[in-house]
Amino acid sequence: MSDTNHLLIPYAASAATGCQQALQGLALPHLDRLLARLSPHPTHSDSGEETSFSAPHERALARALGLPAQDGRIPWAAWHRHQQVQSPNGDAWAFVTPCQWQVSTDHVTLRNPEHLALDDAASRALLAIVSPWFAEDGITLHYDQPTRWLASSPLFADLATASLERVLQRDVRAWMPDAKAARTLHRLHSEMQMLLYTHAFNDERSERGLPVINSFWVHGTGPIPTPAPSALPTPTVPTTLRDAALNEDWRAWAAAWTALDAGPVADLLRKSEGGEPVQLTLCGERNTLAFHTAPRTLAQRFQSLFRPQRFTDMCDKL
Structure with a gap:
């Protein structure tokens, strides 16, 4: 069963030179609007290294499914x-x-x-x-x-x-x-x-x-734990950014981001604006940043209006 209210995006950013160049001209209006509405989800974010055996999106998906998420030991x-x-x-x-x-x-x-x-x-x-x-x-x-x-x-x-x-x-x-x-x-x-x-x-x-x-x-x-984890909804995990990044085709990667922004990200934004609780998990090659629907303080609302956090501003954290 797929969870269409949780979008988990692998290879959202990379430290590769080609990716950094592609980011400079990348406009993702729906993603920026969605990030302005959501709150950080610290317990679902994590940090690692580019040398970690398990990629950040694998660790995030394992946690979402109730599986062990130890580095290199996700079963x-x-x-x-x-x-x-x-x-x-x-x-x-x-x-x-x-x-x-x-x-x-x-x-x-x-x-x-x-x-x-x-x-x-x-x-x-x-x-x-x-x-x-x-x-x-x-x-x-x-x-x-x-x-x-x-x-x-x-x-x-x-x-x-x-x-x-x-x-x-x-x-x-x-x-x-x-x-x-x-x-x-x-x-x-x-x-x-x-x-x-x-x-x-x-x-x-x-x-x-x-x-x-x-x-x-x-x-x-x-091995999986005994008893096995209960069946949990699987986040929606698009693979287009992953495929382009693994081929180091950063032009295709930027095009894939544009398509995601106009498709799944825009859909998640509409759900959020309609009052549905949503989750967004952005994964790079080192770290994971997670966001979700949660009550925001007045200060957070003020910041989202006058100092909105844009995706390109946080890519160095991934």
Whole structure:
């Protein structure tokens, strides 16, 4: 069930130079009017670092759903599994994403799996190739979708891992899980690279001009609490800013903000003006700023009239 009165916006701002330039000419009138009506929601705001394993919008969404929000330990895979079978048993799960690591002299970069043209049949064939290797270490793999499998193992019970989008197009070495706690995964990474380097699966892909797959990324680890959280409405989470930011396409990012302002943000403003309680959660790459409908003091009303807080003025806080 989606909560249309709570808008949670990932990648609302970034410290990237291209984003800062895009912000200079960005006009978001509906967002500025909405911010003038709402009050800060300190208990739903939080701060982190660009090096945090979990992105701010992931932490915010986890809290909204009643899930644990520890950095790197948000059990997205277990939650996904629970949504499928509705039978939580305390098992630890993880997502495993097949991917390509591009190795250069000073970087090991993770290429976006969405660009690998990995379809259902190819993904299932690759899963059959690598599953026995994972099984030897007590990790059971299950097919979920072409660019994401499910994995169950006690290994994931308390292992902090970086979310996939944190490491996309970046050097994976800065985002690897703790070497001692994840010794098994580190060894599996080496084994998979050796296995797949000369495997017929990749030979066939190369002949077709497709990128080879030589590694994997583990994320979304942990068990969900027992008993599982009660079903809560899911905030509305647009992904257009996220997609543009991950591709570092700041012109598209600015266009996505303009569309959001004219669409979902304008709708939330109308609800607020109509007396409905609303929530707005803005997430950057470090921090989260949350706002909600709440009684305002006379001083706050005065400030909103004569010193309105505009979105572009608060971007450095995200």
